[in-house]
Amino acid sequence: MLQLRAIVSGKVQHVGYRSRVVTMARTLDLKGCVRNLEDGRVYVVAEGDRADLERFxxxxxxxxPLIRVEDIQVHLSPPKGAWDGFYKISGERETDSRLDTATVFLKELIVIVKDGFKETNSRLGSVEGKLDSMEGRLDQIVAGQEKIACKIDAARKEIVSEVKGLRYDLQEGALSRFSKNKADWTGRHPEGEPKIHIKPS
Structure with missing residues (x-):
C-alpha cells in the first residue's frame, strides 16, 4: 500500500474534473480525497496498491471538451490510513454535487453533439462526392444524347433526301407510263408520230 499525492494543473476547476477523479478512484477502490486549490490547481490524495495508483x-x-490536464506533480509515500472512502472536498463558495453532476452531463452532451456534427459532416461529404459523381455521369449522358440527336438529325436529312429522290423517280416513272399509255390509247407517240402496228400475217 502507498499514498499518492498529486497536484494537477491545467483547465481543471469548475469543469467537473473532481467528480471524474472521484468516480475513477472509487472504481479502483482507492481511499482519499480531491479538492480545489486557490491557485486554480487541484490537489489529490489517494491510497491503495501501487498498480491501482499507477492506473489512477x-x-x-x-x-x-471542457477538461484539459497540462501537468501532474506526483509524490508517493507510505499510507496514513486516514480515509475510509474517496471524497470530493468542497470549499464554502464551491458548487454542490448536483451542479457537478449537471456539468458531467453537459460535457457528455457536448461530446455527443460534436460527434453528431462530425458524423453529419462525414455523411454530407459522402453525399457531396456521390452528387459530383452523378453530375459527371449526367454530363456523359447529356453528351451521349447530343451525339444521338446529331445522328438522328443526319438520318432524318438522309431519309428526307431518299424520299424526295424516290418521289422524283416515282413521278418520272408515272409520267413515262402515262405517256406510253396515252400513246397506246391515241395511237401516237408522245412526240406526235403515229404508232405503227405490225400484225403478223
Whole structure:
C-alpha cells in the first residue's frame, strides 16, 4: 500500500474534473480525497496498491471538451490510513454535487453533439462526392444524347433526301407510263408520230 499525492494543473476547476477523479478512484477502490486549490490547481490524495495508483494516475491525466490536464506533480509515500472512502472536498463558495453532476452531463452532451456534427459532416461529404459523381455521369449522358440527336438529325436529312429522290423517280416513272399509255390509247407517240402496228400475217 502507498499514498499518492498529486497536484494537477491545467483547465481543471469548475469543469467537473473532481467528480471524474472521484468516480475513477472509487472504481479502483482507492481511499482519499480531491479538492480545489486557490491557485486554480487541484490537489489529490489517494491510497491503495501501487498498480491501482499507477492506473489512477494515468486516468486522471485527461482531456475532453471542457477538461484539459497540462501537468501532474506526483509524490508517493507510505499510507496514513486516514480515509475510509474517496471524497470530493468542497470549499464554502464551491458548487454542490448536483451542479457537478449537471456539468458531467453537459460535457457528455457536448461530446455527443460534436460527434453528431462530425458524423453529419462525414455523411454530407459522402453525399457531396456521390452528387459530383452523378453530375459527371449526367454530363456523359447529356453528351451521349447530343451525339444521338446529331445522328438522328443526319438520318432524318438522309431519309428526307431518299424520299424526295424516290418521289422524283416515282413521278418520272408515272409520267413515262402515262405517256406510253396515252400513246397506246391515241395511237401516237408522245412526240406526235403515229404508232405503227405490225400484225403478223
Amino acid at each position: 494516475c494515468r486516468a486522471i491525466r485527461m482531456e475532453d
